[in-house]
Amino acid sequence: xxxxxxxxxxxxxxxxxxxxxxxxxxxxxxxxxxxxxxxxxxxxxxxxxxxxxxxxxxxxxxxxxxxxxxxxxxxxxxxxxxxxxxxxxxxxxxxxxxxxxxxxxxxxxxxxxxxxxxxxxxxxxxxxxxxxxxxxxxxxxxxxxxxxxxxxxxxxxxxxxxxxxxxxxxxxxxxxxxxxxxxxxxxxxxxxxxxxxxxxxxxxxxxxxxxxxxxxxxxxxxxxxxxxxxxxxxxxxxxxxxxxxxxxxxxxxxxxxxxxxxxxxxxxxxxxxxxxxxxxxxxxxxxxxxxxxxxxxxxxxxxxxxxxxxxxxxxxxxxxxxxxxxxxxxxxxxxxxxxxxxxxxxxxxxxxxxxxxxxxxxxxxxxxxxxxxxxxxxxxxxxxxxxxxxxxxxxxxxxxxxxxxxxxxxxxxxxxxxxxxxxxxxxxxxxxxxxxxxxxxxxxxxxxxxxxxxxxxxxxxxxxxxxxxxxxxxxxxxxxx
Amino acid sequence: xxxxxxxxxxxxxxxxxxxxxxxxxxxxxxxxxxxxxxxxxxxxxxxxxxxxxxxxxxxxxxxxxxxxxxxxxxxxxxxxxxxxxxxxxxxxxxxxxxxxxxxxxxxxxxxxxxxxxxxxxxxxxxxxxxxxxxxxxxxxxxxxxxxxxxxxxx
Numbered sequence: 001x002x003x004x005x006x007x008x009x010x011x012x013x014x015x016x017x018x019x020x021x022x023x024x025x026x027x028x029x030x031x032x033x034x035x036x037x038x039x040x041x042x043x044x045x046x047x048x049x050x051x052x053x054x055x056x057x058x059x060x061x062x063x064x065x066x067x068x069x070x071x072x073x074x075x076x077x078x079x080x081x082x083x084x085x086x087x088x089x090x091x092x093x094x095x096x097x098x099x100x101x102x103x104x105x106x107x108x109x110x111x112x113x114x115x116x117x118x119x120x121x122x123x124x125x126x127x128x129x130x131x132x133x134x135x136x137x138x139x140x141x142x143x144x145x146x147x148x149x150x151x152x153x154x155x156x157x158x159x160x161x162x163x164x165x166x167x168x169x170x171x172x173x174x175x176x177x178x179x180x181x182x183x184x185x186x187x188x189x190x191x192x193x194x195x196x197x198x199x200x201x202x203x204x205x206x207x208x209x210x211x212x213x214x215x216x217x218x219x220x221x222x223x224x225x226x227x228x229x230x231x232x233x234x235x236x237x238x239x240x241x242x243x244x245x246x247x248x249x250x251x252x253x254x255x256x257x258x259x260x261x262x263x264x265x266x267x268x269x270x271x272x273x274x275x276x277x278x279x280x281x282x283x284x285x286x287x288x289x290x291x292x293x294x295x296x297x298x299x300x301x302x303x304x305x306x307x308x309x310x311x312x313x314x315x316x317x318x319x320x321x322x323x324x325x326x327x328x329x330x331x332x333x334x335x336x337x338x339x340x341x342x343x344x345x346x347x348x349x350x351x352x353x354x355x356x357x358x359x360x361x362x363x364x365x366x367x368x369x370x371x372x373x374x375x376x377x378x379x380x381x382x383x384x385x386x387x388x389x390x391x392x393x394x395x396x397x398x399x400x401x402x403x404x405x406x407x408x409x410x411x412x413x414x415x416x417x418x419x420x421x422x423x424x425x426x427x428x429x430x431x432x433x434x435x436x437x438x439x440x441x442x443x444x445x446x447x448x449x450x451x452x453x454x455x456x457x458x459x460x461x462x463x464x465x466x467x468x469x470x471x472x473x474x475x476x477x478x479x480x481x
Numbered sequence: 482x483x484x485x486x487x488x489x490x491x492x493x494x495x496x497x498x499x500x501x502x503x504x505x506x507x508x509x510x511x512x513x514x515x516x517x518x519x520x521x522x523x524x525x526x527x528x529x530x531x532x533x534x535x536x537x538x539x540x541x542x543x544x545x546x547x548x549x550x551x552x553x554x555x556x557x558x559x560x561x562x563x564x565x566x567x568x569x570x571x572x573x574x575x576x577x578x579x580x581x582x583x584x585x586x587x588x589x590x591x592x593x594x595x596x597x598x599x600x601x602x603x604x605x606x607x608x609x610x611x612x613x614x615x616x617x618x619x620x621x622x623x624x625x626x627x628x629x630x631x632x633x634x635x
Contacts, residue, residue, distance in 0.1 A: 001598050003576040004583060008599055011570060013504040017518045021496045021525050113617055238524070238546035239531055366573045405493060 010367065015403055015416050022404045087172035088134035090190075091159045103286045104293075108231040108246050109218040126179020126313035128352065136304060137173050137188060140202070141291075143300040163291050165284060168192050168265055181310040183301065185209070190261075198261035200288075204301055207249055207256040223293050225250055229285070233278060236262065244278040246285040252292040255299045259288050311353040318347035321361060330359040333374040333460045333479050339363040339467060342370060355379055368445065368466030372475065377457030385453055386418045388429065394418040394450070395432040419451045419459065422480055427473040434469050448472050452479070496525065499540060502600065503547045509595035510551040510588050513568045520550045544600070545610040548592055586625055593621045594629070 013021075141160050160166055175186040185203040190196075201208040217228045227250040236243040247260035263277070264284035291297040318324040321338050324347040325331045338345065342363035349359040357378040362371040386393050393414045399406040407415050420429055434446040445466045452460045460479060464472050503524055507517035524547040528539070536542055572580050583591060592611065596602045604622065608615040 001579070003573075003579045005599060007572050007576040007580060008505045008509070008595075011501070011505050011508055013500045013518055013521060017522060018496070018500060021500055021522060022493055024522070024525055024529060113613065234552075235549055236552070238527060238549035364571055369571060402497065404496075 018402060019404045019407075019412065019416070023409075087170045088137045088159065090166045090169050090171060102290070103283055104220075104222040104227075104290050106220040106222065106227055106229040106248060106282070106286050106289060107218050108229040108248075108282045108285070110233070111217075111230045112232045112234055123176070124178035124184060125315045126310075126352070127176055127184060128179075128311055128313075128355075130175045130177065130307055130309070132173030132175055132186065132188075132304075136175075137171055139303050140188075140300055141297075143298065143302075161291055161297065163287060163297075165265060165287055166190060168194075169196070169198075175304055175307070177307045177310070179310065179313055181307045183305050183307070186301075186304065192263075192265050194263075194265060196261065196263040196265050196284075198259065198284075201258040202299060202301060203256040204305060205254055205256065207251065208258045210258070222250070222289060225252075225293055227289055229282075231278060231282065242277075244281040246278075246281040248285055248289050250289065250293070252299045255301055257292055257299065259285060259292075261285050261288075311355060312351070313353065314349065314351040316349040318349070318361070320345060321347070323347070324349075324359060324361050327359060329376060330374045333372075333454070333458060334359070334361060335372060335475050336478055339370045339471075341365055342368070342466075351378075353378070365466060369463065370465070370467055371461075371463040373461040373463070375459045375461070383419045383451070383453050383459055384413070385421045385424070386414045388420065388424045391432060394420075394429075396435045397432060401435070401437065417449055417451060417461075419453050422452050422454045425452055425476055425480060427469065430473045430476060431469045434472075452476060454479070495528075495539060499543050500525075502540075503543060506544065506592070506595055506600065507547055507551050508569070509583070509599070510548065510592045512584060514570065515568075516551075520547055523547075523550050541606065541610060544596070544602075548596075548611050551592070552588065582629055586628060590621050590625045593618055594625050597622060 138160065141164075158167060160171075169190040169192050171188055171190045173186060173188040176184045178184050183204050185201060185208050188198075188200040188202075190198040190200075203209065217230060220227045220229055227248055230247045232245040233242060234245075235241060236245065243262050245260060245262050247258065249256075249258045251257070261281055261284050264280040292299050316327075321335065325334055325336075327349060330349070342365040344364040345361070346364075347359065347361040351357045355378065356375070358373060358375040360371060360373040362369055388394075392398060392408070393411045396403075403415065418433075430448060430450075433448045433450045435448075436444060436446055446469060447465045448469070449461070449463045451462070454460070460476075462472060462475065500521060503521045504517055507520040508514060511517050511520065524543050527546050527550075528543060532539070532542060569580070569584075583594065586594065589611075593607055596607045596610065597604070602610070604618045605615050607613075608618045611618070613621075
């Protein structure tokens, strides 16, 4: 482990994060989230009562009721609804719901102690994200024909099919398309004010790619469809409260589905399980599976399969500086020659219209890297150059390390990676950015990082370790001519 | 700023004592510097939010929260995972082989390996930190040792 230890010894949190940590403040007190089944005792009692009648009556907490002030009932989130801002606030109906107990039986294998295997997950070149509108989200569940009109209470619907029991959740979504505008996958995220969460991933034609693989998962049969179910019981966020996570993966026709929820908006004693919280999470998950595979349900990606707003893009790796310098728009800002003594070179151009257009080159020599990152103006970002008449805002020689303890708050935004106007650049400015850190397991030598803003809006970032002030100044000077 | 305090504690000292060790553990588990920094920040936020009054071992408490946070990130986030993540800061030529072998292990095994060999925690301490049974931790170590026999023999 010698080399692993040496490597880790060298890794340090960035100065930016160090500074943020020093000034952390406790978030406003959150509403305590109790996972205890007791808070749902009334619901469980309802279930027991209705069970005795042979019919289940599921009532979400507060559904169909009006609060004391006459405002919206608890469990029905007031949100943007259909305007697209802040996600889709899922609303229910004002009627109680009757449901027969036809929840599919899915074995949620306990994987709390199971080992994960890392797998490769590569996004297609040129991929881009599109935020989903509330209408997009609804279409996934209602299909192209939209929400059915029905008078019967059992079929009366809210924003989304009520059988999902997503009432009270706020749902947001994002679709990822490849460089040809074909849907790669989409995600929906749901958050409930009582702490429940879910993530739904849909992928056309195949199960959603996963970065983690659990081998030996158990399969359940739901209407002839193989459904993989799993559960985990653990404190997922380290807050001292046990979380109950259930997941399922299956093909709903031509749509690959992965649905994972943390907790649920209700608890139930269905199945006679003693662990009601876990059972509630499992039933919430199974209700989704039911709807996705039901004849009257399903999942519809038709409207989202292609996206015509494909931003132009290009990805181009370079194996030499000479290759990179063939890019005419970037060449004036790139070093003219390789960095002496640095053997390993890597360069890459990444462009997506309206978002980014940059080319970086990097030379490595053991622990030392010299990286120059040229960003052409593409997304309208406005940079704020420092005032060189005020060295306190950028001169590292004025402060002791750790800078978090010594640099005044007013320079938070400029000190750690200052942007200088190209007209202000001089050897003295570069020298003002040079510092050394005596690291165990690391190499000595000056380190410098700063950015230079050119009149045409191009920003050139320099991250240098192991070369002298004069060498860095020469790199900068060449771009000023 | 060295005198800054939160709730009577020397916050700057707490950050300085823990930020890099937490970052290194998070980097070992997630393989991603930005994710690792976010996980460290989350751990400190939780400390401010939820650390019990009179906490005796802040280091272990923070590490437990961090490891759980990293596992959550790996489990629920969309992310790239490759045998040696490209997102890792470039290792030196001699370091690459060991890192590649370590990153071929599942994240949970990496966490245990890092805490045991780099941080020097005992299996019982790791079990308490990660919410696993000591036997499970020892089993993970045994399995990982088998895979890393060559690496550990150096």
